Amino acid sequence: MSSTGSAQVADNKSGASPGGQRSWFFRNRIKLAPWLFLLPGLLFFSVYVIAPIFQSIWISFYEWDGLSPKQWVGTANYVELLDDDRFYTSLINNVWWLVLYMLAVPAGLGIALFLNQTVTGIRLYKSLFFFPFVISQVVVGLIFTWFYNPDFGIVGIVWEFFGAKPPAILADEDLVTFGIIAAGLWPQIAYCMILYLTGLNNVSPDQVEAGRLDNAKGWKMLWFIILPQLKPATFIAIVVTVIGALRSFDLIAIMTQGGPYGSSNVLAYYMYETALSEYGFRMGYGSAIATVLFLIMLVYISFFLWRMYQDEKG
């Protein structure tokens, strides 16, 4: 080992070219270094995330069962989507998810305000309130499925207490989506709450005091003094909630599998169902659904990137 090492050193001294190479590398090290640091990550990310996006869009112009050769069908998959009732049901349900999921933001703020005190044990309370977010959505889905059971679930018990016949929420085409969204709100509210609790920690006490001197109280104080300072938290809460709403998959897979009769489907689940389940392996059609979902998300992604870009410049 040591002998080869010294031989190389001797080589470097005598030969001009290796030395020259080294100094070229040395001179350009600031330019080269970022690419060397980026290489493994970028390669990985390109193969598994960036390239598949374009591949999916490409596949959406084919009819393909995943095994036999792909067949070019042009925009036929998209034309078929326009006439697909299940697609529209999923799309409308996605809108409901987006709208109702947003309740997590004010609800999270409400709980954060409620918990932003300094009584003994409040730290433990805060962590316990955050609990639902840490649990897998699979577990949340199972819990709420039992909850909603009209025969023995809590919902049934409450209904019967008021003398009414309990509805079978997850078997009712008109209620099922709202039942699942309610289950999804539970962890999402916890997430928003933790964002706001951290935000409230950073609210400047001087401004609050100044507001108090100006006789600002309650709602006025919240609206004019606190909320503007919570803007970063609100922004992130909205971003993660939108993404959560559009990604809703686990709860539907666990609670209803899109049923009854596809009435609780959303694009994410409908895509999976078309491309990878007993309903047939229609990869092309599934990719077309995924592309629509991606385009919806792209609106939010662009908005987020634009906001980030403003921050970077400023």
Next chain:
Amino acid sequence: MFPKPIEKSSAGVRVSYQIILPIALFVWLLPLLAIFLTSIRPSIDINAGNLFGVPSDFLLIENYTAVFKQSKAGLYLWNSIRITVPTVILAVGLSCLTGYALSVYRFKWAIPLFFVFVAGNFVPFQILMVPVRDLSVNTGLYNTITGLVLFHSAFQLGFCTLFMRNFIKALPFELIESARIDGVGEFKIFWYLVLPLVKPAIAALSVLIFTFIWNDFFWATVLLQGDHALPITAGVRSLNGQFVSQWQLVSAASLLAAVPPVVMFFAMQKHFIAGLTLGATKG
């Protein structure tokens, strides 16, 4: 501080706050309490429809051992560990490199590449599903833990890079500058100077990614098939089919699935919350 500190309020308000607090928590966690009570019930209770009342017998140990004896829950949990731990190491490790490259060097691709990572982090899973599954099938990685780990690490790299880049960006740049003037090599600066400083970020990311991956259900369904590789989330679902109407066992298994992320959260709470908020709020 807002709202007004409770200790400055009247005694009545203070006392009622102290009373409302535990009640609110009880209602909030009612679903969890219910599932815990179910998990220690004897099966007679469930057949009799007593799911939310007082259990007629407390079978904590019996039910939880039964889960391990009558199902593959032990294997599923072990699989979850085998998926989660390598993913955390790979994703966090690689993001130290990418985050460093995108924050310390001023080259014209820095911002566009950073935005590519950020955008990739937000895409819906379904747009990746068909090609990633196809790639895994073609490379023989379908239905293997390695395949799932590779994909998870690549995908989490988006979030991790966002987080790391912003964290390193907030470090004092003069430190790096002066090391360069002293002639320290680029990699040595990264290894000996920057890496020790980003330890809090590594901790925060690790707990977060651990939780994300542990709770993953979608990709396990898409890229795995057999019991030999299924993680506990997908396992709980198949247990739900296996233990029809034996809800005490299904709920025990569900709670078991929730234990590791909960323990992780309580053990590393500070880092966990820092991860959820700092990566996001600090621009």
